[in-house]
Amino acid sequence: xxxxxxxxxxxxxxxxxxxxxxxxxxxxxxxxxxxxxxxxxxxxxxxxxxxxxxxxxxxxxxxxxxxxxxxxxxxxxxxxxxxxxxxxxxxxxxxxxxxxxxxxxxxxxxx
Amino acid sequence: xxxxxxxxxxxxxxxxxxxxxxxxxxxxxxxxxxxxxxxxxxxxxxxxxxxxxxxxxxxxxxxxxxxxxxxxxxxxxxxxxxxxxxxxxxxxxxxxxxxxxxxxxxxxxxxxxxx
Numbered sequence: 001x002x003x004x005x006x007x008x009x010x011x012x013x014x015x016x017x018x019x020x021x022x023x024x025x026x027x028x029x030x031x032x033x034x035x036x037x038x039x040x041x042x043x044x045x046x047x048x049x050x051x052x053x054x055x056x057x058x059x060x061x062x063x064x065x066x067x068x069x070x071x072x073x074x075x076x077x078x079x080x081x082x083x084x085x086x087x088x089x090x091x092x093x094x095x096x097x098x099x100x101x102x103x104x105x106x107x108x109x110x111x
Numbered sequence: 112x113x114x115x116x117x118x119x120x121x122x123x124x125x126x127x128x129x130x131x132x133x134x135x136x137x138x139x140x141x142x143x144x145x146x147x148x149x150x151x152x153x154x155x156x157x158x159x160x161x162x163x164x165x166x167x168x169x170x171x172x173x174x175x176x177x178x179x180x181x182x183x184x185x186x187x188x189x190x191x192x193x194x195x196x197x198x199x200x201x202x203x204x205x206x207x208x209x210x211x212x213x214x215x216x217x218x219x220x221x222x223x224x225x226x
Contacts, residue, residue, distance in 0.1 A: 043217035101153035
């Protein structure tokens with residue numbers, strides 16, 4: 001079993017839709033949590049950090065449930081430019097801060 | 112440069128050939144990570160440096176893989192006697208330090224194809 005698991009994709013949605021991605025992690029010692037975005041044939045880039053209190057950045061909302069070891073990302077009013085692969089990431093600074101990635105969920109937003 | 116730079120961007124190697132992949136991290140970044148990304152998968156951790164010290168090499172898949180960062184800046188990932196299963200994108204990332212919410216910045220990767 002992988003340490004970080006994500007919803008299998010791809011997600012195909014129309015413009016303006018709301019889409020939710022889910023992620024679970026197995027290491028209860030994980031300390032920090034992130035969503036990265038990766039465009040086709042590009043490098044991953046940080047989208048947002050995820051906090052227990054939940055955090056929002058424009059159309060994007062991230063949630064963390066430490067008890068369930070569950071992370072989510074909600075995208076409202078999706079745009080064509082949101083099409084990408086979304087990677088759930090956890091890290092444990094006692095292990096040097098290496099990022100542990102999920103396999104990624106591909107999102108395709110159609111006109 | 113402003114970001115993490117990797118070279119070459121593309122490498123085709125014949126099976127059995129040795130390859131060397133270079134990473135130039137952001138100036139002043141203490142931490143440096145190497146990842147391997149197969150098609151359709153998320154990046155898989157290979158190894159981690161803090162300055163010149165290799166603190167974690169638990170992800171290196173075999174003893175054919177070797178990484179170094181002798182002066183605490185540029186790093187090289189070497190793969191000896193390449194095999195077809197080594198075909199992947201090799202990503203390098205650097206961060207200012209290790210700590211809560213320290214952002215890691217990735218290079219564009221080296222796409223290795225072993226034929």
